Amino acid sequence: MEKRLIKKDALAGIAKKMADKFLVWAPVKKEDNVLFEPLQKNAEPNFAYLNSKNAPKNVFFPHTETMMKYTRTPKGMVFSTEENKAAESVLFGVRPCDAHSFVLLDKLFDQEKYKDGYYITKRQNTTVISLACVKPPYASCFCTSVDGEPVSSDGADILITDIGSDCLVEFITTKGEKLASYFGDAKADAAADAKKNEIAAKAKEAIKSKIPAHEIKPILDKNFDNPFWNTIYGKCLACGTCTYMCPTCHCFDISDEVKGSDGVRLRSWDSCMFPMFTKETSGHNPRTSQKERWRQRAMHKFKYYVDMFNCIACVGCGRCVMSCPVNLDIRKVVEDISKL
Amino acid sequence: MQNPYIPYPVVVDKIITEVDTKDIKTFRFKFVNPEDEQKYAYIPGQFGELSIFGKGESPIGIASSPTQKGYVEFTVQKAGVVTTALHEMEEGTLMGIRGPLGNSWPLDFLAGKNIVIVGGGFAFTTLRSLINYMLFEDNRKRFGNITVIYGARNPGLLLYKDELVEWGKRTDINLNVTVDKGDATWKGREGFVPTVCKEVAPSKENAVAVICGPPIMIRFTLPVFFDLGFSKENIITSLEMRMKCGIGKCGRCNVGSKYVCKDGPVFSLAELDKLTPEY
Ligand SMILES: Cc1cc2nc3c(=O)[nH]c(=O)nc-3n(C[C@H](O)[C@H](O)[C@H](O)COP(=O)(O)OP(=O)(O)OC[C@H]3O[C@@H](n4cnc5c(N)ncnc54)[C@H](O)[C@@H]3O)c2cc1C
Ligand code: SF4
Ligand code: SF4
Ligand code: FES
Numbered sequence: 001m002e003k004r005l006i007k008k009d010a011l012a013g014i015a016k017k018m019a020d021k022f023l024v025w026a027p028v029k030k031e032d033n034v035l036f037e038p039l040q041k042n043a044e045p046n047f048a049y050l051n052s053k054n055a056p057k058n059v060f061f062p063h064t065e066t067m068m069k070y071t072r073t074p075k076g077m078v079f080s081t082e083e084n085k086a087a088e089s090v091l092f093g094v095r096p097c098d099a100h101s102f103v104l105l106d107k108l109f110d111q112e113k114y115k116d117g118y119y120i121t122k123r124q125n126t127t128v129i130s131l132a133c134v135k136p137p138y139a140s141c142f143c144t145s146v147d148g149e150p151v152s153s154d155g156a157d158i159l160i161t162d163i164g165s166d167c168l169v170e171f172i173t174t175k176g177e178k179l180a181s182y183f184g185d186a187k188a189d190a191a192a193d194a195k196k197n198e199i200a201a202k203a204k205e206a207i208k209s210k211i212p213a214h215e216i217k218p219i220l221d222k223n224f225d226n227p228f229w230n231t232i233y234g235k236c237l238a239c240g241t242c243t244y245m246c247p248t249c250h251c252f253d254i255s256d257e258v259k260g261s262d263g264v265r266l267r268s269w270d271s272c273m274f275p276m277f278t279k280e281t282s283g284h285n286p287r288t289s290q291k292e293r294w295r296q297r298a299m300h301k302f303k304y305y306v307d308m309f310n311c312i313a314c315v316g317c318g319r320c321v322m323s324c325p326v327n328l329d330i331r332k333v334v335e336d337i338s339k340l
Numbered sequence: 341m342q343n344p345y346i347p348y349p350v351v352v353d354k355i356i357t358e359v360d361t362k363d364i365k366t367f368r369f370k371f372v373n374p375e376d377e378q379k380y381a382y383i384p385g386q387f388g389e390l391s392i393f394g395k396g397e398s399p400i401g402i403a404s405s406p407t408q409k410g411y412v413e414f415t416v417q418k419a420g421v422v423t424t425a426l427h428e429m430e431e432g433t434l435m436g437i438r439g440p441l442g443n444s445w446p447l448d449f450l451a452g453k454n455i456v457i458v459g460g461g462f463a464f465t466t467l468r469s470l471i472n473y474m475l476f477e478d479n480r481k482r483f484g485n486i487t488v489i490y491g492a493r494n495p496g497l498l499l500y501k502d503e504l505v506e507w508g509k510r511t512d513i514n515l516n517v518t519v520d521k522g523d524a525t526w527k528g529r530e531g532f533v534p535t536v537c538k539e540v541a542p543s544k545e546n547a548v549a550v551i552c553g554p555p556i557m558i559r560f561t562l563p564v565f566f567d568l569g570f571s572k573e574n575i576i577t578s579l580e581m582r583m584k585c586g587i588g589k590c591g592r593c594n595v596g597s598k599y600v601c602k603d604g605p606v607f608s609l610a611e612l613d614k615l616t617p618e619y
Contacts, residue, residue: 067345070393076434077393081346114587114602117343224616251591254345254584258394265393272591280582281420286595286618299616300594307597 001173002180003188005166011047014182015039015092023089025059025126027052036091050137051095055247055319057105059091060122064268067118067254072261084117089126090179097143097315099130099155101247107309108250118267127175130156134199135206140318142209142331148315150207151200163195211331212338213302213312219340220303224295228340232333233294235326240271242320242328243297248313251277272296298333344587347391347436348376352429353411360496363418364462365427366403368411369437380440382406383447384469385578385606388439389586390414390426398422399583399601402440403465405472407479412437415465415499441586442605445470445550446576454484456542458561460491460533460553464499466578467552471507480512487542491518491533491557495526516540534560544569550576562609572609579605579612579619595619 006014018024019039026045028037033053034046070079102123109119133141133150143150153159157176161168168188171177243249253270256263270277273293279285287293305313314330321329350369358364367390371377382388382402389397404413414437418427429435445466455474459467467490474483488507492498498517507515518529518536529536533553542549549565551558558577565575581593581600588602596616598604607615 072394073434075432078434079347079349079393079436081343084343108589111588114344114589116589118345250589252584252589254397254590256394256396263394267590270590270592272594277592278582280580281423286581292618296594296618299596300591304594304597 001171001177003171003193004169004180004183005186005188005192006169006184008162008165008167010184011093011160011167012045015045015047015090018090018092018179018182021088023087024092025056025089026092036094039092045092047093047131051098051317051319053245053319055101055245055317056091056094056098057101057247057250059089059126060102060119061105061109061250061252064266065118067265067267070263070265072263077263084121086122086125089122090129091126092129093131093160094128094156095133095137095317096130096150096152096154096156096159097141097148097317098247099128100143100148100152100315101155101317102128103155104248104305104309104311104313104315105250107311127157127179128155129158129160129176129179132159132161132200132203134162134203136203138318138322140209140321140331141207141316142211142318143316144204144207145209145211145213146312146314146316149200150203151196161196161199163192163199166192168192168196209318209331211334213314213334216302216334216337217306219337220299223337223340224299226340228336229291229295232328232336233290236273236290236294236328237326238273238275238290238293239325240273241323241325242330243271243273244269245319245323247315247317247319248301272300294333298330298337301330302334302337342379344438345585347389347397347438348380349373350412350435350437352431352433352435355429355431358415358499358501363427364415364497364499365418366413366415366499367426367429368404368413369435370411372434377410377412380412380437382412382440383444384473385445385466386440386442387466387586387605388412388414388437388441389583390416390422391436391438392422392425392429393436395425396422397438397584398426399441399586401466401469401578401605403468405469405476407473407476415462415468417462438586442601443603445606447473450548450550451482452484452546454543454545454547455486456547456549457486457488457490458533458537458549458551458553459489460557460561461493461497462499463552463554463578464490467550468500468503470550471513472503475507475510475513484546485514486512487514487516487540489516489518489533489536489540491520491531491536491553493520495519495523495528514540532560533557534564537561537564541568544571544574548574548576552578572613575609576606577609577612579607581605581619
C-alpha cells in the first residue's frame with residue numbers, strides 16, 4: 001500500500017485538522033500523566049510521549065458504558081435499547097503494543113456466535129494510527145517476548161515511524177488509506193523504507209527485557225496445583241490496578257442504576273483480582289484467596305487465552321509492572337514458572 | 341444483529357409457590373411480542389438471565405420444556421437482590437428475559453439410550469424440563485427406559501408435586517421419589533438420594549446418568565454410579581458459577597479454558613476431569 005513522508009512537526013496539526021471532522025482520540029497531558037482523550041478544540045496533543053498511563057482500550061471498551069435505558073410504568077419497567085451508534089473516530093498515535101491488544105480483544109468481543117455490538121461498532125468506526133516506538137520507552141517493555149515489536153503495524157490502519165528527518169507514513173489497510181489526504185503528497189522513496197527497516201531492527205534490539213512467555217504454556221498445562229502458586233501472592237493487595245491498567249484485561253460487571261422513574265443498565269470494568277468477583281450468593285467462592293486469583297490472572301494470560309484463541313493475552317506494555325504498588329512483576333512470575 | 345445483552349420483554353403470567361417454606365416459586369412468562377417466542381427456541385438444560393430493571397439479572401435454568409408452547413417457566417429460590425425482587429412480583433408485571441443461553445443436555449447423545457435422572461433439592465428444574473421433553477409423545481420413542489430418582493429433605497420441599505403424581509401413573513417412566521424424612525401423611529419412600537440410587541441400582545447397559553443436586557448429594561451419589569459401572573463419559577451434570585453476561589465476554593464464569601455460561605453449564609464427568617477444579 002501507499003507510503004508517504006511528512007514533516008515531524010506536522011503530526012499535531014494533522015490530528016487537529018482531523019478533529020474538525022472526526023472524534024479524535026490523542027495522547028494529552030493531564031497533570032503528570034499522558035492519557036488518550038477526545039481531542040478538544042485548542043487542546044495540544046502530545047506526540048513526544050513515552051506511553052499513555054492507561055491503556056487506550058477505553059476507546060472501544062469504556063470504563064463505564066450504558067447498555068440500555070428504562071422507565072417505570074404502572075405495570076413495571078419498560079425499556080429502550082441503547083442504539084449501538086459510534087461517531088466516526090480516529091485513535092491517533094497509539095503505541096504498537098496497544099494496537100496489538102485490539103487484535104487480541106477482537107477475538108473475544110467479535111466471535112462467531114455472540115457479538116458484542118458495543119465494542120464492535122466503536123472498533124469498526126475507528127481508524128487506528130500507530131506511532132512506532134523508535135526508542136523503546138521503558139526498561140520494563142517486553143513486547144518482543146509476546147509476539148510484538150516496537151515498530152509494528154499489527155492492529156493499525158496507519159503506521160507512523162519517525163525516521164530522523166521526516167516521519168514515514170504507511171497506510172496498512174483500506175480504512176487507513178481513506179485518511180490519506182490528511183498526510184500531504186510527498187511519496188516515500190526506497191531510501192525512506194530502508195531507513196525505517198534499519199530503525200525497526202535497532203528498536204527491536206533495544207528491548208532488553210525478555211521473558212519465556214511461549215515456553216511456559218506446556219508447563220502451565222501441568223502445574224495448576226504446583227506449590228509455586230503459594231509463593232507469589234503474599235504481598236498482593238487485591239487492588240486490581242494491574243488489571244485496570246492492562247490493555248488486554250476485559251472483565252466487566254453489569255449493574256443497574258435508578259433515578260426517580262428512569263434507570264440505566266451499565267457495564268463497568270471489573271477484576272479477577274477482587275475477592276467478590278466469583279463469590280456466589282450462597283457464600284461459596286471457587287477462588288478463596290489471592291493465591292487462586294493471581295493464578296487465574298497468570299493462567300488466563302499465558303494458558304487459557306492461548307487454548308481459546310491461540311494467542312497470549314499480554315502485549316508486554318509493562319504497565320502492570322510499573323503500577324503495582326507492591327512491585328509484583330509478571331515478568332518474574334513467568335520466569336519462575338519456566339523453571340518449574 | 342440481535343443484541344444479546346438486551347432482554348425480551350415478558351409479562352409474569354402465573355406464579356406457583358412450589359414449597360411449604362414458600363421460598364421457591366415457579367414463574368411462567370409470556371412474551372410481550374409473540375414473535376419473540378420463536379427467537380427464544382431453547383433446548384432442555386439451557387438457562388436464561390431473568391432481568392429485573394433497577395435490580396439486575398440472575399442466571400436461572402429453564403424449567404419448562406420446549407414442547408410446552410406459549411410460555412417459558414423458571415423455578416427460582418429466593419436468595420439475594422434479584423431473586424427477592426422476583427419473589428415479590430405479582431402476576432401481570434412486565435420484566436425481561438435473556439437467552440436461551442449455554443449448551444444443553446446432550447439430546448443427540450441421549451437418544452437411543454436408557455436415561456437415569458438423579459435430582460436433589462431445587463436443582464431438579466432443568467431435569468424436569470428434560471423429563472417432560474422425553475415424555476412428550478413425539479419424542480418418547482427416541483429414548484429407552486427412563487428412570488428418575490428425585491429427593492428432597494421433606495415432602496413439603498418437593499417441586500412440581502402435581503406432575504410427580506402424573507408421572508407416577510405412567511408405565512413408561514420408572515419414578516422413585518424419596519424424602520430424607522417423611523411426615524404423618526407421607527406414604528412414599530424415605531432415604532437419601534445416594535442410598536435410593538443403590539437400591540434402584542440402574543443398569544449401566546446402554547445407559548447415561550444425568551445428575552443434578554447440591555454438592556453433598558453429588559459427592560455421595562457419584563461413587564454409587566461408579567460402582568454400578570457407569571463411565572465418566574456417561575455421567576452428565578450441570579455447573580453453577582457466578583455469571584453476568586452469559587455469553588463468554590465478562591470473564592466471570594471462566595474455569596480453565598472454558599466459560600461455564602457459553603461452553604457449559606452441562607458437562608460430562610470426563611469433560612470436568614479436564615477442567616481445572618475451580619467451580
Ligand atoms: C446456569 C445456572 C442455572 C441456575 N439455575 C437456577 C435455578 O433454576 N433456580 C435458582 O433458584 N437458582 C439458579 N441458579 C442460581 C442463581 O443464579 C442465583 O441464586 C442468583 O443469581 C442469585 O441472585 P440474587 O440477585 O438473588 O443474589 P445476589 O447475591 O444479590 O446476587 C448478585 C448477582 O450475583 C450473581 N450470582 C450470585 N450467585 C450466583 C450463583 N450461584 N450463580 C450464578 N450467579 C450468581 C448474579 O449475577 C446476581 O444477580 C442458577 C445459576 C446458574 C449459573
Ligand atoms: S496491582 Fe499488584 S497489588 Fe494490586 S492486585 Fe495487581 S498484583 Fe495485586
Ligand atoms: S499483563 Fe501487564 S505487561 Fe502484559 S499487557 Fe497487561 S499490563 Fe501490559
Ligand atoms: S457470565 Fe460472562 S463470561 Fe460467563
